[in-house]
Each structure stands twice: as structure tokens, then as C-alpha cells.
Amino acid sequence: MKKLTQFAMILLILVLILSACSPAAEPTTAPTAEPTTAPTAEPTTAPAQPTEPATPVNANLADFTYVGDPNVVFDLNGWYADVGVDANTTIKSAGLVKVPDDMTTAMPIGNKKFTIGFSVYYTVDEVGSMILESMKTAAVEAGVELLVNDANYDQNIQNQAIEQWILQGVDGVILAPCDFTGVKTALDALEAANIPVVTLNAPLAGGTYAAVISDTVEQGTIAGEMLEGALLASNTPMKGTVVYQTLPFVHPNAATRAKGFVDVFKKYPDIKIVELTGISPEDHFTAFDGALKAYPDMIGAWGLYSSATIGMMNAAKAAGSKVLLSSVDNDKPILEGIYNGTIVGTAAYSSIAPARWAMSEMVNLLNGAPIPGIVFFANMAITKDNVEAAFEHYYPGQNLKDYMAGQ
């Protein structure tokens, strides 16, 4: 009976609160600002021609290097299909551009005080934290109000944040999907509410005006070529086993990286590529420790992302192995490993640039300027030769020697 009373009280309180609320205080659909350019034109056709008033020019145009026809929507679904990943994504803006890490043009300023929601997949590592902090800085430069959500890889939390932002009538949303398929719920809700969205990383389902991504196939290629180069330079016979370690589930970035890497070694028929999986560095440590014993003919290895490389690097060290190892990502321990010679090199990309370019895309879009549908930010091959400079590039104000000295 007591519990019934408790339940009745909960219900009563909720009913009172509900009834006390002003009805639909915030609009559930119409955002406060129309995405004036809203490229509603059919994908694969040219963006709408400027009528009157004249379409504003994209403030960052000078930084764009177009790849292919700027009037054609990039076939992202085909790009994924090449690596066996099913995708059904609609990119609403035409054109694919490559951009530098550092804008040479200024961050666009909003025509008015826009409110933009930014949901980041996690902030529990340095990369996630840097993305969030960079986005905050970019928002200040663009003169927009930024609402943030840290979803910690929980798509439901991200979806909930989107629902809240729709209620709050944000002008636009920048979304780094937690789950590339599950994000469709959030994207559909935003579309229904007529709120434009730009994604950091490309979703596998749903629609977005633009996606700011790194060329992950190229990252795999860079890592593969660095390993290949190191093997050739050390006069290692190009036969035996090459191990790479990835996630245990299909992640589009992992699948595309793997394609780039595997393609590099296709020309060596005597090299067998073996895939191992894990999530945390310790998973990868264990897996690689086993691989070192299981494949005595192993000539090289690749960590497909930072946790893999860190685990593999330490396993090799513990086992006293000198197997050549390459990587993707530019976490500090990886750069230290390159400096120390434990890792031959890594394919790196900025944690700052994607946030800044995503903000640029969103503000240009809200200002009514045309935006490219795909923005590829730059990859960099880091080896021992440029590791110190790369460290300073990716971690402004810091340097590798200080880091290694524990400062």
C-alpha cells in the first residue's frame, strides 16, 4: 500500500508539473532561422542558382580544393559500398573539397546570433576533449551561442539531446554520431523539425547537409606505405604475415582504413594479412602478444587506431620483439613511440580542424552561402623525421620533449 502511495505521488507530481507547464512553450518544428540556402535541389544536380537577393559567397571558399565536379553530390554510399559497408545516407549539398588544417580564411561570422547545438561522441580522451574545446573556440569566433552535449558513445543520449535542442529551437546542429546507423533517429527528427545538420564523420543512414570527415581510405594507404617502406628499407623479404588490429565490430572508419592498408600489400602475393580485434589497449596487448607467438613469420604489424597501436606497441616491447609497426592516429604515446623508434610512422589528422570546419560549414549554411557536401580535412604522414614538428602542429603550445619529460 505504501508503495502504491509512492507511485501515486510520483504520478500526481508529474501531472501537476505537466498541467502547470505553458503549452508548447517552444516550437517543436520551425527553427528560428531558415537555413536560407537549404539545398533542397535533387542530389547529383547543381546547387540552386543564385536568384535575387544574390546568394552570399562561402567565406572559406579560398581554402577549398575541389575534387571532381563541384556540382555533383559525392557518392558516399558508393564509397562505403566499396569496403562492404551498407550505407543509405543522403548528403544534401553538392561537391567534395579538401581543406587545410589551418584556415587561411577567417571563420565566418553569423548573420545573427545563431544558436547551434553540438553533440560530441565522447570527451574521455584527449581527441574528444580537443574537438569539444576547438568547437567552443570556433563558436566564439563565429559569434554563435553553442549548446553542447557529451554523449559518451550512447546514441540514446545523443538522440535525447537532439530532442531537447529541437524544443529549444536551435538554428542548427553539428553532430558527431555515436552510432553511425542509430544516428538516423536524430537526423530524421532534425529533418522533421527543419533544422539543418552538419555531421562530423559521415553517418550510414539519414540525411545531412554536409559531412566533415577525414579520408580514412587514405589514412590506411599512408599507414600501409609507411610499413611497406620500412620493410623494404630494412631489406626484409616481402613474405610472411602482416597483422593488423582493429575493432571487433564493423565501424565505417575502420573498414575504410583497412581497405587502404590491405590494398597496399596486394602486390605482394607472399604476404598474408591477418586481422585481429579488440577494443581497449589491454585487449590489443593480449591479442598482439598472442600473435607474436602464433605467427613467427610476422614481418610487420599495423594498429588501425590508437588503442590498438598502444596495446601492440607495449606488447612488442614486453616480448622484446622488433617487429615493424605502423599506426593511424596521433595520440601522444604514439608520437613518443615514433620518436623512440618503436613505431615506424602514423597517418595522423587534426582534432582541431574538424571542429573548426564543421563550424564554418554550419555558419556558412545558416548565412545562406553554398557549402560543399563533403569536407575532407588533411591527413599527414608522421615519421621520425617530422614527429616533433607534427607534435607541435597537433598540440599547439606543447612539444614532444616536454611531454616525454613528463611535463
Add this chain to the structure above:
Amino acid sequence: MQAQAKTDKTSRSIIGKLIIQYRTILILVALMAVFSLLKPVFLNPINLLAIIKNMSYVLIAGLGMTFIITLGGLDLSVGSIAAVVGVGFAMLIRGGFMPAIPALLIVMIGAMLLGFINGFVSVKGKIEPFLVTLATLYIYRGIALMLTTGRPVPIVIPHFADLFGNGKLFNLIPSPAIISLVVLLISWFLFRHTKFGFYVRSIGGNPEAARVAGIDISRVKIAVYTMSGLFACISGLILGALMNGGLPNVGSDLALDSISGVILGGTAISGGVGSIFGTLGGCLIMAVLNNGMSLMGAQYHVQIFVKGLVIIFAVLMDNAFKSRK
């Protein structure tokens, strides 16, 4: 003077008792008040309904967990069962391989079987349920990953997402809220008004006395784990609908979230004492915290810190309640 002091002391004692007795509601109301002051949009009815929707799959798993914890057990595998259900259902209906209804029945039976295995191995193998479900947490997750080779499997049939996920009754009440309400009422009835519920509480309170009283402890335990499998199945279907597909890595936090909700609701981790509506309150607290902190833009570090504090606070109040009793 002495009489006045005695009256004051008695009043304070009564207020203290009331606070502790209604701690779940008080924490909930306090949280709602704080969040609504800081972010008025928190009280928007659509946001409040979103809280209930986003809580639904945790609540359903938590209801199964309430039976298990009251029984003196624990089930760490509910998230993995939910993942198997999501990918299993998606694969069964993919490409028109099977109509939705038989596929639903198959995954429900499958999930009950997984729950049954938990209970059976624990009872017959005389192994702590914590250890058994720790093992099956990995085994069932492995099944989900092996079935899909790690790939998400889209659920393409029409209306599934509406029925279990984003649909709304009268264009207002989210369908997961309705499903969780039905499961809540059934659970409450089973827990409070059937012999089965009585047996669960008796076994958790004093297994030896329950055995002497002629209760078939093994059978009840296995039944409770089987039921938890079914509840995890419903959670898995909701997650599948919300995620638009069967994802092999979904539900990794489901066990801990649901256990937190159950404990916050006053169910004793030592068994014997449980509350279905307490679990509702506990899950609501967690959901309100998630929602409110999301509105505040709090980073994950802050979120888990605050959640931990609330759990500790609630458990301390629970202990105070028991010591007063």
C-alpha cells in the same frame, strides 16, 4: 519546557522518518526542481515525455532485475541478451526471410532460453549468479558479434520503429512508455499479488526458511532468470527500434544502469526486500539526471560524478531507513 523540547524532538523525528520513507520521491522532486530552475525547458511536456521514453528500456530491464536482486541474485547479462535479440530479430526478418510476428516469437523464446541458461547453470552448478552472468555477458555478446560479424543489421519492416521506438499514441505518448507501463503493472501484480512474488521475496529474505516452508527454490530461481531474459528481450526490441537496426554492441551499460535504478529504488542488494514502484522511481531519477545534465551541457566526467553522488546519497538514506525500522 521539557514537554516543549520533547514535542520538538518528536516533530523532528516524524519529519526525519517521512523524509527517509519518501526518499526516492524527494530526490526526484528535488532534481526536477533544480533542473527546471536552471533550464526551464526541462519542464516542457515534450521533454518530460522524452525522459520517460528514454528511461523505458532501462526500466523494463530493471523490473526483471528487481525480481532477481530481491531473490538475492544478480544478472549482468541483460545488455548482451538485448543485443542478441536486436540482431536476431533484424536477421530473421531481413530480406523477407520471415514475417515479423514469428520472428518476434522466436527472439522472445530465445531470450527466455538465454535467461533460463543463466538460472539453470547457477542453480544446478551451484555457482554464484554474479559469476554465471559475468560469463554469459561475454558469451551472449560474442553470439551477437558472431551472428553479424560486427555489422549493424538494419530493421527494414514498416511500423516496427513506430511500435517499439519512436511511435506516439495520440501523437503524444511515446510507445516505449506504454510498453514499459504495461510491463510495470504486470511486474507489480506478479511481485505483490501472486505466490510467485511471495516466493521470490521469501527466498531472498531467508532461503533456509523458504526451503523448510516447502518452496521449490531452484524452480523459482530459474523462473526468475527466465523472466529477466524475457524483459531483456523487450528492452532489446525497444533499443533496436530506437537504433533503427540490430546493433551487436548495443546495451553495454544496460545491466549497470538497471541495477542502479533498482538500488536507488530501495531494493536491498542483499535480497528479501524489493519494490517495483521503487524501481520506477530509481530509474526515473537516473533518467532525470541524464536529461537534466544533457540540457546543462555537462560533460561525461561531470555526469558520472553526479550520478555516483546521487547513488551514494540514496543508499545512505536507504540504510538510515532500515536502521530506523
